[in-house]
Amino acid sequence: MPIQQPRLWTYSLPVARALLAPFNLLASLGMDIYLPVVPSMPGILGTTPGVIQLTLTLYMIVLGVGQLLFGPLSDRIGRRPVLMCGALLFAGASFALAWTETAWPFLALRLAQAIGASAMLVALFATIRDVYAERPESTVIYSLMNAMLAFVPALAPIAGALIAGGFGWRGIFVALGLPAVAMLAIALPTWHETRPIQRAGSGGSGFLPILRSPAFWAYTCAFGTAMGTFFVFFSTAPRVLMAGAGMSELQFSLAFATVALAMIVTTRFAKSFVARWGIPGSVARGMILLLVGAAMLLAGQLWLEPSFVAFILPMWLVAVGIVVTTAVTANGALQEFSDVAGTAVALHFCIQSLIVGVVGTVFVLVLDGDTAWPLIGYAAAMAIVTLAAIGGLTRRGKAQR
Incomplete structure (x- = not known):
């Protein structure tokens, strides 16, 4: 994906929030919306509860540790390509999870889903830092993003239970993949590169x-x-x-x-x-x-x-x-x-x-x-x-x- 030169974001605050928030929401939902069906997954996939627990634990670990890779990468190649590739991987893994029949491919796809979510989060918050660091709107943006990280665990299991009740456990992962594809289609023409131009081609200064x-x-x-x-x-x-x-x-x-x-x-x-x-x-x-x-x-x-x-x-x-x-x-x-x-x-x-x-x-x-x-x-x-x-x-x- 070619690197773009940074462009000024001129979106109003409501439009910016509508563009930013879904990626944050999807990364968080990937963990919590799946919780209601966890007890039944060992029987469905023919495995042990310990392996299913790994699909939760590793998602959380990769979501945090993966950012150590994608942060410097976004400084090197830009926020936009990291976001787009992350969203594409998240969507693809989500759809593949919906059609998985056995435990170990399921675990591998959960890792891929977490990698995509981690990339989305890094690109999201780096973009917010680029655009809003010196603007008063930053407090509204940051407080909304972090409030979402807090209240998603309260509401996502309810949504997961309702989806599983109506469409089965596979519907949960389809419900994650579809909005990821939709947001990717929206972001492709609208999410401009925001990485500071002085970073172009730089190797970064390290941690x-x-x-x-x-x-x-x-x-x-x-x-x-x-x-x-x-x-x-x-x-x-x-x-x-x-x-x-x-x-x-x-x-x-x-x-x-x-x-x-x-x-x-x-x-x-x-x-x-x-x-x-x-x-x-x-x-x-x-x-x-x-x-x-x-x-x-x-x-x-x-x-x-x-x-x-x-x-x-x-x-x-x-x-x-x-x-x-x-x-x-x-x-x-x-x-x-x-x-x-x-x-x-x-x-x-x-x-x-x-x-x-x-x-x-x-x-x-x-x-x-x-x-x-x-x-x-x-x-x-x-x-x-x-x-x-x-x-x-x-x-x-x-x-x-």
Whole structure:
């Protein structure tokens, strides 16, 4: 695919969101929409539950680690070819999955699907960095993208169950492939190359300059804190609300969806919040909201029975903190690296995924996952670490002035 010269994006914000959001949505759906049929897949494919678990675990790993390949590649050859090839691979793998009969080809195609999703995500967020880094619309774009990453796990399994009920398990993968093809057709004439022209033909400067940046680490930690808090909530909520509070599956789904709704509503106000508080101020306030939410969860854990009031209401406040934080963390982490935005984006998302997956899982396993303790511990501990990192950046900036 020939490399194009960068062109100015002149799309209105609603049009840009309509062009950007589906690729983010598809990459996330590839993981979560498949969950309702996982228990039946060993029988369907004639394999063990362990092999089917690999189709979930490897998808998540490749989605994060694959970005370390596609980030530098997008800096070298451009965002557009990485996006187009990723979408094509994702669509092809999705359709092939729908017609797979045995386990090992199914696993190989899930890996291919994850590789395509990883490429799409890198190209997507590198393009956002190229186009919106110095524009106020960036807060709206980033908060929407990150809110989608959070609420898709809440809604995708419901969609997957409905599709599987009407069309069988194969329909789930067809439902992933069709919109990928549609978006590819839309993006081909509209997704202009945005890679900075000075990067043409360059071999890149590698990961070390990025990893030496205190701002990169502070804001990547903030992103991992926010998204990890939702991950721990996602991991413990079924056990707390269904096993502990006695909610039905429908009641649980509706309660869970209110947290996603709180995030969506907050997204509409993120631009004004950031304009008033700035990047470090927004992160600091987001962390304070996480700490207050953790304190409310602690009160509910100590003095109330598991319930909507004790577990979900504090999460509304936490949801606001998550959105306020994620609206600015990418700009904060990547602002020094406009010429290697793809590489920086890849590191940013890979490291935060490790924070979320490893640290979040440790809290769930070490503390009692049937209670709010993992959520309280993760949100409070990581928010304190992030506040310390942001405070260090602020002091460093004052000393340099």
